[in-house]
Amino acid sequence: MNYVQRGFFWVGVYLCLVLTPLFVLLLASSPSGSGFWWDFSIALGFSGTSIMGTMFVLTARFRRAAAPFGIDLIYYYHRWIALVAFVFIIAHPAILVVLEPSLLADLRPSIISWHMLAGAASIMALTAIMVTSFWRxxxxxxxxxxxxxxxxxAIAALGLAIGHIEGVGTYVSSPWKRTLWVTISVCCLALLFYVRLIKPLVLLKHPYRVEQVIKERGDAWTLALRPDGHRGFTFLPGQFAWLTLGNSPFALKEHPFSISSSAMQPETIHFTIKELGDFTSRIKDVIPGNTAYLDAPFGAFSIDRHPSSDYIFVAGGIGIAPVMSMLRTLADRGDDRSLLLIYAYKTWESLTFREELKKLxxxxxxxVVYVLENPPDDWQGESGFITADLLTRNLPDYPERYEYYLCGPLPMTVMVEKTLQNKGIPLHQVHSELFNLA
Ligand SMILES: Cc1cc2nc3c(=O)[nH]c(=O)nc-3n(C[C@H](O)[C@H](O)[C@H](O)COP(=O)(O)OP(=O)(O)OC[C@H]3O[C@@H](n4cnc5c(N)ncnc54)[C@H](O)[C@@H]3O)c2cc1C
Structure with a gap:
């Protein structure tokens, strides 16, 4: 199966997971006489809960399922479909209360039943998730x-919602409906077990050793890692990994980084990391010989995913890392296609990989077109930021012949995407990697 067919297959699996509880609810006999809006509100509650359940699948990082889309797209989808689930779940009690205002009286603390309490607590947990995620x-x-x-x-919200459905009981009263809900609950628990225990255990058995810590221009450091006692993994140039430094892959301390080395040399994996916050500022203190763990490879940002006669790369700052992986791979393969790199950075001194780009x-x-925000006095090249005019000046004739790879700050990426769209470049020829999943 190619990526498109695999994509359709996994979308089908996803839709089955989301819709099955709803169909089961609709197909089997349900309490009658409640009216359309009552049934609609129940359907919203069930749909919201099953979408919530599939969040655990979406974020479990199954490589096969993620490959056709790219994990970044899946995280993006996760963010917005969670909002849909939230609206469904909030609408469920809201509609019921409009239809039957006396229901509010049942929520008084002195008489509230445990399953209504579970439902209310689930909504509170979901609200907390939404607020802390959208405004973190x-x-x-x-x-x-x-x-x-x-x-x-998330675990609390789903557990409480399932408890609420069980407690209400009306819609899961038949043995096979109950079996379905127990199966869904067990699957969610199994996923949790897989993500928090099995996956880290597998990583524990496949450690990496830090071979070198190399200082780069522009407050960046390259970590060179080698598999320790196993064969490592192969990857496509431009893909990324979740990196954990230290002795335990069980700690929730992993960070995503693009692989900057050549896919033709998978025995040594390089990450080029710019000092930014807590974790990235500690990279310079890593000592050769330290242990690391990699959950990889992920991502669809790769020239190998979209064969073309020629490529154009637009990189801003440390967005050069995945581009370097692609260029180094092309060099190792002796590739002779036409390549253009438009690369923006603050100063000439801080241009990461300046020397190697010259060699490449x-x-x-x-x-290579360098765009310097603060150029030296004698600078003859482009300066300022990457703008539509700058792109127009530097793009070759027949720009529609090329596949485009963009990686850098969000405003740069949005602007380049828009400019290319205005020039009639089809969307499917423009690929972007954003360094912000959350
Ligand atoms: C697909 C991808 C590839 C990346 N490749 C590179 C690269 O090659 N080189 C590079 O220097 N940076 C890369 N990054 C960015 C890098 O992951 C973050 O800069 C780093 O995790 C920040 O951690 P911190 O603790 O130093 O900074 P903090 O100040 O703690 O965090 C800054 C911001 O980074 C994000 N972030 C922090 N921790 C994580 C995490 N564990 N997972 C996801 N996001 C997080 C959050 O939005 C946070 O607000 C990449 C990010 C993604 C998503």
Whole structure:
């Protein structure tokens, strides 16, 4: 199966997972006489809960299922479909209360039943998830703390929702409906077990050793890792890995980084990491011989996914990392296709991989346009930011012949995408990697 067929297959599997509980509810005999809006509200509650359940599947990072889409797209989808589930679940009690205002009286603390309490608590947990996820940065919640809280709240929200459905009982009264709900609950628990225990155990058996820590221009460091006692993995140039440094892959301390080395040399994996926050600022203190764990490879940002006669790369800052992997791979393969790199950075001094790019220009059919935010006085090249005009000046004739790879800050990526769209480049020829999944 090619990527498109596999994509359709996994979308089908996903839709089955989301829709099965609803169909079971609709097909079998249900309490009658409640009216359309009552049944509609129940259907919303069930749909919201099953979408919530599939979140555990979406974020479990199954490589085969993620490959056709790219895990970043799946995380993006996860973010927005969670909002849909939230709206469904909030609408469920809201519609019921509009239809039957006396239901509110049942929520008084002195008489509330355990299953109504479970339903209300589930909604509160979901609300907390939404607020902390959509406004994490404004609320100044540290990423690592948010991640632990997010996982715990998600487990609580789903567990309480399933408890609520069980407690209400009306719609899961027949033995096979009950079996379905027990199966769904067990599957969610099994997924949790897989993600938190089995997967880290597998990683524990496949450690990596830090071979070198190399200082690069632009406050960046390259970590060179080698598999320790196993064969490692193969990857497509441009893909990324989740990296854990230290002795335990069980800690929720993994960070995503693009592989910057050549896919033709998978025995040594390089990551080029720019100092930014807590984790990235500690890279310079890593000592050769330290242990690391890699959950990889992930991502669809690769020239090998979209064969073309020629390629154009647009990189901003540390967005050069996955581009370097692609260029190094092309050089190792002796590729002679026409390549253009438009590369923006603050200063000439901080241009990461400046020297190596010069060497690659000799090995490949590669042109590089540097765009410096603060150029030196005698600078003859492009300066400022990458703009539509700058792109127009530097794109070759017949730009529709090329596949485009963009990696850099969000405003740069959005602007380049828009400009290319205005020039009539089909969307499927433009590939972007954003360094912000959360
Ligand atoms: C697909 C992908 C590839 C990347 N490749 C590179 C690369 O090659 N080189 C590079 O320097 N950076 C890369 N990054 C960015 C890198 O993952 C973050 O800069 C780094 O995780 C920040 O961690 P910190 O603790 O140093 O910074 P913090 O200040 O703690 O975090 C800064 C921001 O980074 C994000 N972040 C933090 N921790 C994580 C995490 N565990 N998982 C996801 N996001 C997180 C959050 O949005 C956070 O607000 C990549 C990101 C992604 C998604």
């Amino acid at each position: 940065q404004q609320l100044r919640i540290h990423y690592d703390a948010w991640r632990v809280g997010h996982a715990l709240l 220009q000799e090995e490949l059919h590669l042109s």
